[in-house]
Amino acid sequence: MNLSRREQLTSRLFLIALVLVTLLPFVSMLSAALQPRGTVPDGLSWPTDPQWGNFVDAFNVANMGALLRSSLLIVAGVVPVSVLIATMAGFGLGHLRVPGGRFVFLLFLLGLTLPFEAVITPIYYQVQQLGLLNTRWAIILPLIGLYMPFAVFWMRAHFINVPRELSDAARVDGSNTWQMFWRVQVPLARPAIASLTILLFLWTWNQFLLAIVLVDDSTKRTMAGALGAFQGQWGTDQVLLCAGSLLILTPTLIVFLIFQRQFIKALLQGSLKG
């Protein structure tokens, strides 16, 4: 009993140490963000007179309203379409088992470990040819394609485990494939779809490479891409940079805290499957 108590205590101490290390960068940024502008802040020192107004300045300088809108538009363009067509493809490959499906699935698998940097150059010229450079479509369309290997893999893994009798029963009831998909399969796939939606939202919101390569105007980028531009512009003003960075990462943080259970589940499953 005594031993297990001591074990409990040490394990808790270890976790608390780990938590502190995780939080330290955020706390340090907050302490810098609250110093008077124009000063050179210390790593961690609570200001005697916290300048909460710095956040207002950063909000205006970073053009946060436009950034939020832009990120939301990009997410709205990428996530629903990706989830829909990946679910359909997963259904076709995992449940309908179309002829030649194995080959197509292998083709999708090919892209699973592909680093985005390896294809970013041709994507740039392709988007240029389409006349979409510097528009949000330049991020939206390639991202949908780039997410397909993982998304299809994910949804197929779900559909391959759905009992076949289910669709047979639906067929006997006289529904065609389309009706069966929407009325029987999609409702059953809801947990898999929800996890995929969360992961794609997160990856889109945080997408940096595509944003800086394909879009010059930082107000048409993702949140992460805009943060890069903000750093380039205000990198020397440590106080404002810290305030701006905290502001820009707040939306993800809020969404994460609200849906944390689902996020953690999705992240764990996502890495286990991928």
Added chain:
Amino acid sequence: MTTAPSRVTAQRAGLSRPARPGRPTPVPPRRRRWLRLARWSGWLWVLPALLMYAIFVLRPLALTFQYSLYHWNGIGVARWAGLENYVTVFTDRDLLKIVGNAFVLIIFFSFIPVGLGLVIAALVRRISSGPFGTAVRTILFLPQVIPLVAAGIAWSWLLSSTGLVNQLLRGIGLDGLARAWLGEFDTALPSVGLIGAWVLLGLCTILLITGMSKIDPALYESARLDGAGPIREFLAITLPSLRQEIGVCLTVTVIAALASFDIVYIATGGGPGLQTTVPGLEIYRLAFAQRQVGLASALGVVLMALVLICVLPIQRLTREDKG
């Protein structure tokens, strides 16, 4: 595998009339043709995803291979180069150093999070499920949720000359060690590595703890009865049972190291010199600043190959035994 559905449906179709002896599933020709059509119509479900994938991944992939065989500045006429670009990648001192940097990062991005994660997981074994456990989980996942760019900015501040790391060093009287960690030749790359370790440690730890909680406690009990100490226990039970989870952690982190871009771009921009330049950053620089599209593409192909060479054996070794 692909023939299974047709058999099932065909049998169903055959059920309506008594099967004639000596003949398998008697499906009338018209019905059979319809069935084949139905099977092929399944392609309509796959087509939209395949189309987007083909246009925005497969075509660019093929183009990367094509570009890599040319000298091209992105605008003018492309000049055939054969394998010259690849020869450059494998012989140019700078480019070799850049690829080497990526491998150094594997030590920090992969080995530290997985190693430290294992130690922490072994010590904690079962994370308490109460509010304490939930809070810990949530916080450990924070670095996974924020943009990598934000992690880069936060740590550039922490490691800067007036940042917290130096403040702590001075606080304990080690003034001599204080420096601009990301700006000096010897410390820049390990510092970038440290940022990656911070990002990935939480995910690895939680994954390993989750894996450990699935191990049958009876295994530990019998090991204790056999007189095994904690280290024997770890090596004989914990480590083998976690093979799959360790494989996942290694796969995710090795890819993160080899394909790193965001953190490096923000924290150091590749400097000082080429100390922290990684292949991803060099591809970006070559293609869009120096307009050497061919060389950038060759490096892209090599990067892709490196990821596969590193990840496939990990997958092989750590898959659960399915033959």
